Amino acid sequence: MEKKNVLITGAAGFLGSHLCDKFISEGFRVIGxxxxxxxxxKNIDHLFDNPHFHFIEHDVTEFIKIEENLDFILHFASPASPIDYLxxxxxxxxVGSLGTHNLLGLAKAKKARILIASTSEVYGDPLVHPQSEDYYGNVNTIGPRGVYDEAKRxxxxxxxxxxxxxxxxxxIVRIFNTYGPRMRLNDGRVIPAFMGQALRGEDLTIFGDGLQTRSFCYVSDQIDGIYKLLFSxxxxxxxxxxxxxxxxKDFAEEIINLTGTDQKITYKELPxxxxxxxxPDISLAKSLLGWEPKIEREVGMRKTFNYFKNLTEEELYKSEHKDFTKHIKK
Incomplete structure (x- = not known):
């Protein structure tokens, strides 16, 4: 049987690279x-010799031309951390507007099913807890985070x-905080920030009083949910x-215990x-997809810590501010 073709944008990113692995393992031909x-x-280096993987270096905000037939498109191209999108x-x-428009047009031309990666950030600073899909959100359209929130909305x-x-x-998948191997260290998100500080012997920085909450999903669970949604x-x-x-605050203490270090916790102003x-309220995912996360945080955090622990000295100490200039068209 001929393999079905799936285009995955943002293929070299954290979630995108794991999606490439998933679809290849499920018998698809992946165009990253x-x-x-x-x-x-480096997130996709292991795939370049795979005959079922083809890579195209391209900015999705520019016109996209794909000669092959496409059965599915997964749009995961977007900065996703505050350091990046600020x-x-x-x-x-x-990428949220022009890029999405280009990919929807491509899906229409190819008669392909398309899955769009949205985010829990569409809920903003929520006034409803937990957040269900029928909540419209509390978002500041002109605040610094609005560039990401409104792009996704x-x-x-x-x-x-x-x-x-x-x-x-x-x-459309609304992704809540996800973690695991291939996250970029020091990208501004909670887990890589804490782990980077712990591994360097630095105190852990909390913004605000530390009583704000997050809910962390391990990457394999997230990928499984996305896969099931695509075929729903x-x-x-x-x-x-x-x-x-x-x-x-409790999470920072978990990290200190996990890494076996004795850092203190310091506090800075909340952005x-x-x-x-x-x-997340995942009632819909449970009933519609038969999906719920399986990996306990203790297990997932240990796997993630082992990944970060094996980074090189250069990766561990390099600046959190990636140089974007060579990739940006003014």
């Missing part, structure tokens, strides 16, 4: 696309417009995340519009 603005080639705000907005809107107007087969018959947004909530609570 990335411009390396935040992705890392440093490249225009590119973040463009627009992404959902244009995707549903293509679904309603053109009859396009669409899927549901076109509206679905939360995929782990509902087990923890305060940032503007940083959400105080984040917990």
């Amino acid at each position: 696309m990335d411009n390396f603005i935040t992705g890392d080639k 440093k490249i705000p225009i590119q973040t907005l463009k 627009f992404q959902e809107s244009i995707t549903m417009a293509y679904h309603r107007f053109h009859g396009l087969e669409t899927r 018959n549901y076109s509206y947004p679905v939360n995929i995340g782990n509902p087990h909530e923890i305060t940032i 503007k519009d940083d959400p105080l609570q984040r917990q």
